[in-house]
Amino acid sequence: MRFWLYILFLGMTLVGYAKQDQEGTLPDAGEEPVEGLDSMYYLNDVVVTGTRTPKLLKDAPIQTRVITASDIEKADATNVEDLLQQEMPGVEFSYAMNQLKHMNLCGFGGQGILFMVDGDRLAGETMDDVDFTRLNMANVERIEIVKGAASALYGSHAGGGVINIITKEQTQPWTLNLNARLARYNERRFGGAFGTKGKQLHNMLNVNHTFIDNIHVHNAENPATQIVSTIYGDRTWNVKDRLTYKPTDQLTFVGRAGYFFREVVRTADTPERYRDFSAGVKGLWDITAHDQLEISYSFDQYDKSDFHKINRLDVRDYSNVQNAFRSLYNHYWSTGSVLSVGTDYMHDYLMNKNLGSKTASQSICDAFAQFDWLIDTHWEVVGALRYDYFSDSKSAHFTPKLTARYQPIDHLNLRLGYGMGFRSPALKEKYYNFDMVGIWIIQGNPNLKSEVSHNFNASADYTKGHYNFTLAAYYNNVHNKLTTGVPHYLPGDDKQLYLDYTNLEDYSIYGGEANVQARWDNGFSAKLSYAYTNERLPKDKEGHTINNQYIPARRHSLTARVDWDKQFTSNYGLRLSLNGRFLSAVKNVEFVDYYDISKGTSTIHYPAYTYWKLSVVQHFGKAFKVTTALDNLLNYKPKYHYFNSPLTDGINLMVGLSVDIDKLF
Amino acid sequence: MFDDIYDEPQEQVDIKEGQLYIDASSWTDWHYINLTATGNKVVKMSIPTEALPSPNGEGAEGLYTYWYDVFGEGLSKHEFRGFTPTASQPEPDEWHIAVHRNNVRTNGGAAYETPYTSMDDLPESSEAFADATFTEDVWNELDVWTIQAQMLQGLIGNQGIKVNPVLSSWLTVSLPPVPPVFTLNNHVFIIKFNDGTYGAIQLENYQSPTGVKCCLTINYKYPY
Numbered sequence: 001m002r003f004w005l006y007i008l009f010l011g012m013t014l015v016g017y018a019k020q021d022q023e024g025t026l027p028d029a030g031e032e033p034v035e036g037l038d039s040m041y042y043l044n045d046v047v048v049t050g051t052r053t054p055k056l057l058k059d060a061p062i063q064t065r066v067i068t069a070s071d072i073e074k075a076d077a078t079n080v081e082d083l084l085q086q087e088m089p090g091v092e093f094s095y096a097m098n099q100l101k102h103m104n105l106c107g108f109g110g111q112g113i114l115f116m117v118d119g120d121r122l123a124g125e126t127m128d129d130v131d132f133t134r135l136n137m138a139n140v141e142r143i144e145i146v147k148g149a150a151s152a153l154y155g156s157h158a159g160g161g162v163i164n165i166i167t168k169e170q171t172q173p174w175t176l177n178l179n180a181r182l183a184r185y186n187e188r189r190f191g192g193a194f195g196t197k198g199k200q201l202h203n204m205l206n207v208n209h210t211f212i213d214n215i216h217v218h219n220a221e222n223p224a225t226q227i228v229s230t231i232y233g234d235r236t237w238n239v240k241d242r243l244t245y246k247p248t249d250q251l252t253f254v255g256r257a258g259y260f261f262r263e264v265v266r267t268a269d270t271p272e273r274y275r276d277f278s279a280g281v282k283g284l285w286d287i288t289a290h291d292q293l294e295i296s297y298s299f300d301q302y303d304k305s306d307f308h309k310i311n312r313l314d315v316r317d318y319s320n321v322q323n324a325f326r327s328l329y330n331h332y333w334s335t336g337s338v339l340s341v342g343t344d345y346m347h348d349y350l351m352n353k354n355l356g357s358k359t360a361s362q363s364i365c366d367a368f369a370q371f372d373w374l375i376d377t378h379w380e381v382v383g384a385l386r387y388d389y390f391s392d393s394k395s396a397h398f399t400p401k402l403t404a405r406y407q408p409i410d411h412l413n414l415r416l417g418y419g420m421g422f423r424s425p426a427l428k429e430k431y432y433n434f435d436m437v438g439i440w441i442i443q444g445n446p447n448l449k450s451e452v453s454h455n456f457n458a459s460a461d462y463t464k465g466h467y468n469f470t471l472a473a474y475y476n477n478v479h480n481k482l483t484t485g486v487p488h489y490l491p492g493d494d495k496q497l498y499l500d501y502t503n504l505e506d507y508s509i510y511g512g513e514a515n516v517q518a519r520w521d522n523g524f525s526a527k528l529s530y531a532y533t534n535e536r537l538p539k540d541k542e543g544h545t546i547n548n549q550y551i552p553a554r555r556h557s558l559t560a561r562v563d564w565d566k567q568f569t570s571n572y573g574l575r576l577s578l579n580g581r582f583l584s585a586v587k588n589v590e591f592v593d594y595y596d597i598s599k600g601t602s603t604i605h606y607p608a609y610t611y612w613k614l615s616v617v618q619h620f621g622k623a624f625k626v627t628t629a630l631d632n633l634l635n636y637k638p639k640y641h642y643f644n645s646p647l648t649d650g651i652n653l654m655v656g657l658s659v660d661i662d663k664l665f
Numbered sequence: 666m667f668d669d670i671y672d673e674p675q676e677q678v679d680i681k682e683g684q685l686y687i688d689a690s691s692w693t694d695w696h697y698i699n700l701t702a703t704g705n706k707v708v709k710m711s712i713p714t715e716a717l718p719s720p721n722g723e724g725a726e727g728l729y730t731y732w733y734d735v736f737g738e739g740l741s742k743h744e745f746r747g748f749t750p751t752a753s754q755p756e757p758d759e760w761h762i763a764v765h766r767n768n769v770r771t772n773g774g775a776a777y778e779t780p781y782t783s784m785d786d787l788p789e790s791s792e793a794f795a796d797a798t799f800t801e802d803v804w805n806e807l808d809v810w811t812i813q814a815q816m817l818q819g820l821i822g823n824q825g826i827k828v829n830p831v832l833s834s835w836l837t838v839s840l841p842p843v844p845p846v847f848t849l850n851n852h853v854f855i856i857k858f859n860d861g862t863y864g865a866i867q868l869e870n871y872q873s874p875t876g877v878k879c880c881l882t883i884n885y886k887y888p889y
Contacts, residue, residue: 311876
């Protein structure tokens with residue numbers, strides 16, 4: 001069956017290729033958007049994540065949700081967690097063990113969602129999620145979110161989708177912005193961005209610093225499960241520089257470097273430190289008007305260490321280093337069709353004091369091809385096939401994808417797609433050996449198989465007048481989910497429990513999303529988004545209900561936003577924004593007693609909640625912006641701070657100032 | 666890469682004269698220290714945890730299980746949940762003090778906390794503290810944490826035994842938050858032993874080179 005699927009994809013690609021007898025020119029990713037209905041909803045914006053080629057959002061064959069720079073500014077978000085929770089239904093950030101952040105997006109955990117910055121993967125994980133705090137929102141042009149399996153283009157860890165953060169390009173001769181925000185709990189956020197642009201060189205430097213105290217929160221008596229009494233704050237530094245060199249119209253080189261530091265004081269004498277060092281070089285060559293080649297190298301190192309204050313020692317206990325080389329060739333036809341062929345190589349190194357051998361590494365290489373066939377003005381079909389090889393397990397993986405877009409009338413797009421997703425076992429999952437505070441020893445499993453998912457999706461979007469509508473539905477069938485299984489004793493030892501990484505039985509996730517946006521001429525705009533997620537919890541291969549270490553997705557979630565913009569004079573403008581989210585209750589199966597699993601499991605009920613934010617943004621002249629926000633406007637205080645409760649103990653006043661120094665002159 | 670940013674902890678602790686280092690991180694052992702004019706001797710003895718069918722001796726020795734409000738009001742809020750009688754705590758023939766994590770006992774002695782934070786600043790002899798009020802060991806069934814198997818549920822099994830509250834204040838453990846906060850009190854303590862001799866003692870560090878808590882570097886002066 002799988003063989004015939006591959007043949008079908010290959011055949012479709014060849015047929016489409018043979019029909020392209022005319023050649024076209026490269027699309028201009030920097031093309032100015034056309035004013036009108038399309039620009040109102042950013043439909044003329046260029047997106048790249050769905051196909052790895054520039055496509056106008058309104059014509060993208062893969063449904064792509066875009067969070068624009070304007071959305072980010074309105075949300076006043078510090079990092080990607082703040083932003084996604086405000087902007088998207090169906091996404092939730094909760095705590096895993098030891099207050100480590102875990103994301104759930106439409107039923108897929110952070111392990112199944114691939115985060116990228118300008119198309120590059122991120123090193124490092126904690127409880128299988130990337131460090132979301134390093135993804136700050138300074139200098140972000142937009143975020144592209146593609147839900148559903150995208151492994152045919154991006155490989156492992158893209159079973160649930162891709163979130164690609166696109167950074168800004170410098171467009172002015174020079175810019176300098178300084179900004180600050182203060183809030184409760186001694187929260188401070190300072191940022192600076194300095195950009196220059198010459199004839200061939202442009203550069204953007206960003207420096208950001210955040211701080212927030214530990215917050216001690218109150219809980220009622222007799223909680224149903226684990227609660228949080230202290231929300232740990234942190235101190236971060238984030239420095240990024242991006243240099244672009246365009247020696248000719250056909251050649252572009254981009255170099256980047258970054259440093260990230262975060263300190264969390266969970267124990268006063270041993271603060272935990274997290275560092276990331278990143279760098280990269282990318283070359284883009286427009287070989288002809290129809291052919292484009294992209295070659296890049298990316299380095300990312302994510303470290304964890306403990307600072308022993310008394311001994312004045314900073315001791316590293318984790319390091320993940322990724323060196324990746326990528327190449328991508330695109331050929332464009334005048335009909336709009338595109339052939340993409342690429343290959344990648346990545347060396348993945350892991351040092352972890354809890355690995356049996358302390359270090360492990362592997363090489364991953366892949367090759368892929370995609371044909372984006374624009375059949376006529378109504379139909380577009382995209383097929384992709386990818387081959388991945390993993391040196392540690394000496395295993396290979398083929399991944400197909402097929403999507404069709406039909407445009408029966410202007411401004412109406414119907415999409416139907418199938419994609420395979422997969423996640424190869426991480427080195428940690430294969431070789432871990434960790435004594436978890438006397439409860440059990442978490443053991444790696446070298447015999448793990450890849451987790452594979454089959455994603456079927458359908459969507460429709462329509463724009464008319466002041467309104468834009470989107471409807472989407474999906475179904476995922478997941479085989480061999482990678483996680484920890486049922487605790488067990490070894491033969492002859494009934495004292496020490498072991499918890500092994502394992503592959504679980506098949507399970508499914510299905511759901512849908514509805515979104516409506518409106519923009520009126522009087523300055524008002526509104527957006528309402530609803531997501532339904534049904535995550536059927538997996539069992540182990542023997543059919544046992546397992547303890548879910550991550551709380552599953554909430555079935556219903558909704559985000560809403562209303563904005564009012566008014567420029568009163570040339571020197572004074574005002575924007576009022578009200579945004580909020582509603583998340584329904586959710587149940588999870590958990591052990592009654594982690595120390596005595598013979599007591600079985602019970603179903604824990606996590607309550608629904610709603611959370612709102614009101615902000616007032618005042619523009620004074622061209623240079624000054626003052627933001628005043630009331631976060632948690634309804635003063636919601638969880639009775640119990642469970643692992644998926646909002647991190648709050650009440651209303652919070654935030655005041656910010658941003659100055660564009662270059663606009664003062 | 667970037668190895669230079671980080672430190673490699675040394676395996677051994679550098680012990681100076683008048684100093685001793687004890688890994689007292691075990692929940693289930695007491696470390697008995699016998700001081701002499703020429704040095705010291707440390708003997709490790711386990712806390713009895715095997716249940717007896719009936720109470721031993723005066724009937725108070727054993728393991729006391731308490732629930733602590735670790736995620737709420739902290740250790741000050743606790744409830745008794747059970748008692749398991751065990752054998753008496755074994756002891757060597759000769760010892761002056763014993764340490765178990767952050768707990769300290771004396772062998773029939775008493776302790777006084779001085780305002781000094783350096784051994785070098787102490788008066789010439791213990792006679793300077795002749796009028797001080799020394800505190801003897803007192804019964805305790807809340808602090809000698811022995812069984813951690815159900816700690817995440819706030820349940821801890823403690824040894825019921827006499828400890829010295831003044832000496833034990835050299836290292837305080839407080840909850841919440843979880844994990845607990847360790848606070849070092851670097852004052853010098855004077856101990857009046859049951860044989861009439863005196864000693865001075867100070868906790869200098871409670872971490873091993875690799876960061877393990879309750880690995881004690883102790884300054885001492887004996888006889889004092």
